[in-house]
Amino acid sequence: MNGNALSYLLRTKIHNQLVSFFKKPVRLIYVVIFIGLLVLTMIGGNAGAKESDRVVRDISELTAGINALFILIFATTFNSGLKNGGTFFKMADVNYLFPSPLNKRSILFYALIQQIWSSMLIGIFILFQYSALHMNYNLSYLGLTLIFLTYSLTVFLSQTLGMFLYTFVSDSEKKKNIAKAVLYIIIVGILAYIGLHVLQNKDHIVKALAEAGNGLPVLLFPFAGWIGGFAGSIFKGEYIESALWLILSAAAFTAMLIAMSRSKREYYEDVIASAETMQNTINSAKDGVPPEATPKVIKVGKEGIGKGNGASVFFYKHMLENRRASKIWIKPMSLVFVLITIGFTIFMKGAGILPIFAFSVYMQVFTVALGRFNRELTKPFIYLVPESPFKKIIYALAETFPTELLESALIFIPVSIILGAPALVCILCIVGRMTFSFLFIASSIAIERLWGGSLSKVAGLLIYFVVDILLSAPGIVLAVVLSASGITLFSSDITSVMSITLMNIPVASLIIYSCRNVLQYAEL
Numbered sequence: 001m002n003g004n005a006l007s008y009l010l011r012t013k014i015h016n017q018l019v020s021f022f023k024k025p026v027r028l029i030y031v032v033i034f035i036g037l038l039v040l041t042m043i044g045g046n047a048g049a050k051e052s053d054r055v056v057r058d059i060s061e062l063t064a065g066i067n068a069l070f071i072l073i074f075a076t077t078f079n080s081g082l083k084n085g086g087t088f089f090k091m092a093d094v095n096y097l098f099p100s101p102l103n104k105r106s107i108l109f110y111a112l113i114q115q116i117w118s119s120m121l122i123g124i125f126i127l128f129q130y131s132a133l134h135m136n137y138n139l140s141y142l143g144l145t146l147i148f149l150t151y152s153l154t155v156f157l158s159q160t161l162g163m164f165l166y167t168f169v170s171d172s173e174k175k176k177n178i179a180k181a182v183l184y185i186i187i188v189g190i191l192a193y194i195g196l197h198v199l200q201n202k203d204h205i206v207k208a209l210a211e212a213g214n215g216l217p218v219l220l221f222p223f224a225g226w227i228g229g230f231a232g233s234i235f236k237g238e239y240i241e242s243a244l245w246l247i248l249s250a251a252a253f254t255a256m257l258i259a260m261s262r263s264k265r266e267y268y269e270d271v272i273a274s275a276e277t278m279q280n281t282i283n284s285a286k287d288g289v290p291p292e293a294t295p296k297v298i299k300v301g302k303e304g305i306g307k308g309n310g311a312s313v314f315f316y317k318h319m320l321e322n323r324r325a326s327k328i329w330i331k332p333m334s335l336v337f338v339l340i341t342i343g344f345t346i347f348m349k350g351a352g353i354l355p356i357f358a359f360s361v362y363m364q365v366f367t368v369a370l371g372r373f374n375r376e377l378t379k380p381f382i383y384l385v386p387e388s389p390f391k392k393i394i395y396a397l398a399e400t401f402p403t404e405l406l407e408s409a410l411i412f413i414p415v416s417i418i419l420g421a422p423a424l425v426c427i428l429c430i431v432g433r434m435t436f437s438f439l440f441i442a443s444s445i446a447i448e449r450l451w452g453g454s455l456s457k458v459a460g461l462l463i464y465f466v467v468d469i470l471l472s473a474p475g476i477v478l479a480v481v482l483s484a485s486g487i488t489l490f491s492s493d494i495t496s497v498m499s500i501t502l503m504n505i506p507v508a509s510l511i512i513y514s515c516r517n518v519l520q521y522a523e524l
Helices: 002-023 025-049 059-084 091-097 104-137 141-169 173-199 202-213 224-235 239-262 267-287 310-325 332-347 353-369 372-376 389-398 400-419 423-451 457-485 492-514
Strands: none
Touching: 002 104, 059 104, 059 141, 059 173, 059 202, 059 224, 059 332, 104 141, 141 173, 141 224, 141 239, 173 202, 202 332, 224 239, 310 372, 310 389, 332 353, 332 400, 353 400, 353 423, 353 492, 372 389, 389 400, 389 423, 389 492, 400 423, 423 457, 423 492, 457 492
C-alpha cells in the first residue's frame, strides 16, 4: 500500500510537471536556446579537434582532475548537509507525508528519487566543457556524458551522507565538530600525500600530480573517490576494476539507507527545520524580499556600520558584510573557483595564458551573479535612501572592485608563476578580469531595468548568460580581428587582453549610465 501510494504521487507529480511545461511555451524557448548553445559547443570542439598539430594529452590527467573535482564538490556539499541536514524534503512533505501512516523508509526513498533530478541539474555546466575536453583529451560524447552522470551521482551521494550523519549528530555541537574534523583530517592527509609525491618528482610536476590524483589514497575517499575510480577505470578500459568501485559505492549507499531507516532516531524530526528554512527562502525569493536570517549562534560585537553618509553607506555596508562572512575576505565559493583555475593551469600549462584567462572569466560569471549588488536590489533600503539613483548604483558597485582585485590577484599571480608569464601580462589579466566583473554587473542592471522582477529563476539565469555573451562580444571580436590582421603590441597575449579590456570598460559604462534610473522605483 505504501509503495502504491507514493508511486502514484510520484507519477502524478511528473505528469503535472510535463503538462505545466508544455502549457508555457516560454519554457520550450529556454530548452531550444540551451540545446542550441550545447550544439555550438559540440561543433566548436569537433572543429578544433581537426587541427593537424593538435596534441592529445594523457587521459590520466583528466581522471586526476575528475577525482579532485568530485572530492571538492563532495566536501562542500557534505559540509553544508552536516550543518542543516540537507533539503530532501519540502514543506508539503512535512505537512502531508510525515503525519500519514506511510512507512518512513518508503518516504525516504520517495525523497531520494526526487533528489536525483536536482543533482543532475547541478551538473549541467559540465556539458559545456566539451570543446576543451575533446580538443585536449579526445573525449567523446559518451565520455562527457559519463562525467556528467558521475558528477551528479557524487552530488547526490554527498547530500545523502550529509543527511545520514546529521541524524546522528544534530543533537550535539561536539558531535558535529568531530564529524567535520574527520573530514578535514582526511582532506589534509590527501593533500599531504599529493604534495609529498610532487616533491619527489619536481622535474615532472604535471605527471606527478596525475599519478598522485589517481593514487589509492585519493580513490579511497568515501563516495567521491570511489565514483572517480569508477569513471577513471572506464576511461582506461579497466572494466572489472570499474565494476568493483561501483559495487563498493552501491553497497555503502545501501548500508547507509538501511541504517537510516532502522535507526531509532526519527530522521524527519531533524529535517523539519531545514524544510522550513528552505521554504522561507523560496517564498522570499518569489516576493522579491530577503529571507529572515535567524543564526543559531549570534556573536555580540560592534554594532552599526560606523562609516558612510548617504549613498556611500552601501560601500561600507558591503565591505563590513564581506568581513563578517569570511575571515579571509573572500567568499568560500570564490576560493573554490580560484583553486580550480590554478589546478586547470597546471594541466593546461602548454596552452598559454589566454585559455586560462577565458576559463577564469567563465567561473567569474557565477560569483558576480551571486554578488552583494544583486542581493541589494532585492532589499528595500537602497530604494529609500534620498540620493540620486545613479549615485546609489555607483556606491553599491564599489565593493566589487577591491573584492575582484583580490580574487583576480589570487588567481593570476600563481598562474603567471606557473606559466612563466611576464609581469605585464599578469597585471593586464588582473585588470581585464576586473573589467569583466564590471561588465557582468552591467548585465544584471540591464536585466533589472528591462524585466524587473517578472522573470522566473530559470529565465533570469538564461537571459543573464545571453546578455553576458552579447556584452562581451565587442571585445572578443576586436581581439580576433587584431589577431587575424597580425597587429600585435608587445605580444599576441598582451594585445588580446588589452583589446578586450579597452572594449569592456566603455560598453559596461554605457549600459550602467543608460540604466541609471533603475533604482527610481522599487518593484517589490
